[in-house]
Structures are given as C-alpha cells and as structure tokens.
Amino acid sequence: MRIGYKLAAEGFGPKELIRQAIRAEQAGFDFVEISDHYHPWLDVQGHSPFAWNVLSAIAPQTTTLGLATGVTCPSIRYHPAIVAQAAATLQIISDNRFTLGIGAGERLNEHVVGTGVPSVHGRHERLGEALDIINLLWKGGYRSYEGKHLRLEDARIFDLPEQLPVVAVAAGGKNAATLAATHGSGMFATEPRGDLVGTYTAAGGAGPRYAEVPVAWAATEDEAVREALRTSRWAVLGWKVMSELPNPVNFDAASRPVTADDIRAQFAVGPAPEPYVEAVKKFTDAGFDHIVLQNAGPDPDGFLDFFARELRGRLT
Numbered sequence: 001m002r003i004g005y006k007l008a009a010e011g012f013g014p015k016e017l018i019r020q021a022i023r024a025e026q027a028g029f030d031f032v033e034i035s036d037h038y039h040p041w042l043d044v045q046g047h048s049p050f051a052w053n054v055l056s057a058i059a060p061q062t063t064t065l066g067l068a069t070g071v072t073c074p075s076i077r078y079h080p081a082i083v084a085q086a087a088a089t090l091q092i093i094s095d096n097r098f099t100l101g102i103g104a105g106e107r108l109n110e111h112v113v114g115t116g117v118p119s120v121h122g123r124h125e126r127l128g129e130a131l132d133i134i135n136l137l138w139k140g141g142y143r144s145y146e147g148k149h150l151r152l153e154d155a156r157i158f159d160l161p162e163q164l165p166v167v168a169v170a171a172g173g174k175n176a177a178t179l180a181a182t183h184g185s186g187m188f189a190t191e192p193r194g195d196l197v198g199t200y201t202a203a204g205g206a207g208p209r210y211a212e213v214p215v216a217w218a219a220t221e222d223e224a225v226r227e228a229l230r231t232s233r234w235a236v237l238g239w240k241v242m243s244e245l246p247n248p249v250n251f252d253a254a255s256r257p258v259t260a261d262d263i264r265a266q267f268a269v270g271p272a273p274e275p276y277v278e279a280v281k282k283f284t285d286a287g288f289d290h291i292v293l294q295n296a297g298p299d300p301d302g303f304l305d306f307f308a309r310e311l312r313g314r315l316t
Contacts, residue, residue: 002030006294010040014049021058027308031066038109041234043248059094073105080130084137091161103170131183181205197287211288216296217303221270232296233258
C-alpha cells in the first residue's frame with residue numbers, strides 16, 4: 001500500500017502547495033495528488049492555481065515523491081492532445097513519477113470556456129474518446145482521430161517518456177470502472193466501494209487503485225470539525241450535486257444545511273490516530289492500494305508532523 005497527501009489547491013496558493021509537497025516527502029508520504037480545478041469549491045477557500053505548473057515545480061525539488069492529478073478532465077476545458085503532451089512532459093521531468101488521474105469533469109471547472117457542458121452521459125462518451133486520443137498519441141508518430149465528439153488532426157508528441165504514465169480513470173459507477181480497465185491503467189475513486197474494484201478487476205484492470213479519504217486534523221476534535229465545516233462542507237453533498245453546480249456561490253448555498261454531525265459522519269477528525277486508521281481500513285478492505293489523505297484541518301504542518309510521528313507506522 002502507498003499513502004498519498006492531497007494538495008488542497010482550492011485552499012492554498014502555488015508556492016505554499018510546493019512547500020507542502022516537499023514537506024510531505026520529508027514526512028514519509030509516497031506521493032502527492034492535486035485537483036485540476038479552475039475554481040475553488042467555496043469562495044472562502046480562496047485559491048485555485050494551475051495544477052500542471054505546481055506539479056512541474058515540485059518535480060525537480062523532490063526525489064522519490066510520486067505526483068498525480070486528481071483528476072483532470074481531458075475533453076472540455078482541455079483537448080486530450082494537450083493533456084497527452086502535458087502528461088508526457090511531466091513524466092519525463094519527474095523521472096517517471098507521474099500518474100495522470102483523469103475523469104469526466106465537473107461543471108464548476110469546465111463551463112468556463114463557454115462551449116457548454118454536456119450531460120453526464122455525454123461527458124462519459126467524451127471521456128472514452130479522449131482516452132482513445134491520449135493512448136493513440138502515446139504510441140508515437142503522427143496520428144489522426146475522428147470521433148462522435150472529439151477530433152485529432154495529424155498530431156505527434158515529439159517528447160515521449162520511455163515509461164508511460166499510469167492513467168487512473170475516476171470511477172463513480174460500474175461503467176466508468178470498466179472504462180478504467182479497458183482504456184486506462186489504474187482506477188481512481190472517492191468511496192470505499194468494493195463493487196467498483198471488483199468491476200475494474202473483472203474487466204481486466206490490474207493497475208493501482210487510488211482512493212481519497214477525507215480527514216481533518218487539529219489539536220482538538222471540535223477545532224477540526226469547525227474548520228472542515230467552514231471550508232470543506234461541499235464534500236458532503238455527493239457527486240450528483242458536485243458535478244453539476246457551476247460556481248462557488250452555488251456550492252456555498254447548497255452546503256449551508258450541512259452540520260457538524262455531517263462532518264463527523266464523513267471525516268476522520270481530531271488529534272488521535274485511531275479514526276484515521278479506521279477510515280483508511282474501509283478503503284483497503286474494499287481493495288484500494290493507493291490511499292490519499294485529504295486533510296481539511298486548519299494546520300497542514302501539524303498534520304504532516306502527526307502523520308510522520310503517529311500515523312505513518314500504523315498505515316504501512
């Protein structure tokens with residue numbers, strides 16, 4: 001099992017995220033993962049730097065730390081040819097430490113280019129075509145593609161790594177889990193669902209299985225809950241809501257009814273390691289082997305120290 005640290009790009013600026021990644025490697029994390037957003041979930045979070053620049057700056061300042069997007073939509077705000085090129089470049093400059101986490105996209109980030117956001121079904125059709133294009137370009141040479149939604153004309157990536165990145169496809173249902181097996185080389189999820197892992201492996205998937213675990217560290221449990229409620233209550237809404245709302249103001253309104261009890265039900269909170277160990281076990285029991293700790297607490301350095309001092313040895 002490998003343990004990752006979520007870089008909260010919605011809550012911190014780019015230089016601070018780079019600093020946290022360096023500290024995460026020192027604390028013993030195996031990899032970092034960063035969301036590829038244009039907007040934060042809530043205005044109170046206050047940030048959303050360009051994920052690819054942040055990862056590119058982290059790569060030369062670390063040595064063993066894996067890097068991952070969690071996740072990139074390759075079919076609306078970006079064209080898959082650009083994602084294929086960016087991922088290939090990052091894999092080279094990180095010495096083969098990059099994982100391309102990829103998904104169908106959320107309206108929050110994809111509507112900004114003004115071309116419209118398709119239905120959920122349409123987004124998944126585009127995701128399949130985008131993966132076709134990425135895989136095609138990574139074979140080398142000049143390539144063209146004509147799909148229902150996406151096209152590629154006489155394109156070639158000149159700088160390809162000797163070892164291609166893992167492509168971990170985000171799966172919230174069985175169709176996406178199957179796509180992860182047939183078009184990707186890994187899977188990405190946010191729920192401890194063994195049925196997703198089972199679908200992925202039954203369809204031939206044999207790569208890493210990534211999952212995010214929501215946690216909130218602070219010196220007291222109440223402090224952790226207060227901060228998670230302030231900045232991360234959107235996480236309780238569920239993907240049917242999270243994939244459709246267009247702006248932080250909408251998430252603020254939709255998440256106003258979320259309570260401290262809702263946070264306690266979904267997050268591992270407080271200063272003791274036991275809740276974190278329990279939360280991670282739900283995911284490992286479901287078959288996930290790359291666990292990302294997504295800290296919503298007020299003190300990232302305190303959490304990193306806590307992980308190194310009390311948690312790491314109990315998870316690995």
